[in-house]
Amino acid sequence: MSRAAPGLARDLPWVGARDPWAVLVSEVMLQQTPAARVAGPWRAFLDLYPTPAALAAAPLSEVLTAWRGLGYHRRARDLQRAAVALVERHDGRVPESVEALRALAGVGEYTARAVAAFAFGARVAVVDTNVARVLARAVAGRPLAAREAREEAAALLGRRDPRRFNQAMIDLGAVFCAARPRCASCPLARVCAWRAAGGEDPAPASAHVTRRQAPFAGSDRQWRGRAIERLRHGPATAAEMHRHLAGLEPARRRRVLEGLVADGLVTKAREGFALAGAPRVAR
Numbered sequence: 001m002s003r004a005a006p007g008l009a010r011d012l013p014w015v016g017a018r019d020p021w022a023v024l025v026s027e028v029m030l031q032q033t034p035a036a037r038v039a040g041p042w043r044a045f046l047d048l049y050p051t052p053a054a055l056a057a058a059p060l061s062e063v064l065t066a067w068r069g070l071g072y073h074r075r076a077r078d079l080q081r082a083a084v085a086l087v088e089r090h091d092g093r094v095p096e097s098v099e100a101l102r103a104l105a106g107v108g109e110y111t112a113r114a115v116a117a118f119a120f121g122a123r124v125a126v127v128d129t130n131v132a133r134v135l136a137r138a139v140a141g142r143p144l145a146a147r148e149a150r151e152e153a154a155a156l157l158g159r160r161d162p163r164r165f166n167q168a169m170i171d172l173g174a175v176f177c178a179a180r181p182r183c184a185s186c187p188l189a190r191v192c193a194w195r196a197a198g199g200e201d202p203a204p205a206s207a208h209v210t211r212r213q214a215p216f217a218g219s220d221r222q223w224r225g226r227a228i229e230r231l232r233h234g235p236a237t238a239a240e241m242h243r244h245l246a247g248l249e250p251a252r253r254r255r256v257l258e259g260l261v262a263d264g265l266v267t268k269a270r271e272g273f274a275l276a277g278a279p280r281v282a283r
């Protein structure tokens with residue numbers, strides 16, 4: 001069961017998933033983590049939290065532990081907030097409309113459209129960084145603003161099957177029309193506007209196209225992950241935490257810890273630090 005065009009489908013476990021909760025979880029994980037690193041945690045997370053109600057009832061500390069390996073931990077917090085909203089406002093189900101999905105914590109335009117299209121088969125086009133490159137290069141041959149890209153994608157979708165169309169566009173961008181395009185083997189090579197016209201690559205100047213991320217090594221993201229990893233093993237005194245982050249100068253160490261507290265991921269008390277989270281909804 002594949003959502004992709006024949007010959008393009010990548011072997012990713014969420015391709016073909018129809019359970020809206022499983023699709024929502026995969027899309028949130030894929031927001032900032034490469035697909036290859038999401039597969040294992042996605043299955044394990046769904047084993048632990050097979051429904052929004054199960055996630056809503058879990059302590060955040062447990063959820064953060066289940067998020068291991070994915071980084072950007074605010075997504076775990078937001079996904080749990082979304083699960084609480086699903087229990088409280090949607091009878092424990094993921095809603096179908098893009099508007100209702102967008103109202104959930106951590107769900108932006110792309111994620112809402114992806115869930116609507118892939119889980120429910122809604123007639124909406126999704127534009128992620130992969131699709132944005134294909135649209136700018138193959139279709140327009142020029143940089144596209146966000147609204148233009150959505151309009152181009154919607155026009156192409158037309159009456160096609162939304163699941164197959166959207167997955168095929170994503171796979172085209174991921175497999176062939178990557179940051180460094182593989183035009184020689186691309187199935188769109190003969191109709192590609194940019195390949196025909198030449199000139200400067202229109203993708204980097206287009207909306208939705210991911211800019212190069214700052215290096216992970218030595219970043220605050222890396223140190224935040226290190227602090228959370230320590231607290232997955234239990235609370236720590238302030239002195240222990242500062243020793244654990246000893247590679248950082250004291251001011252930055254404090255900034256990392258205070259940032260985690262401000263984000264609601266870690267609690268700070270007189271006795272030290274701990275992962276945040278009592279159950280939000282009674283089991």
Ligand code: SF4
Pocket residue numbers: 134137138176177178181182183184186187188189190192193194195
């Ligand atoms: S021919 Fe090259 S630039 Fe055009 S869509 Fe394919 S990979 Fe992208």
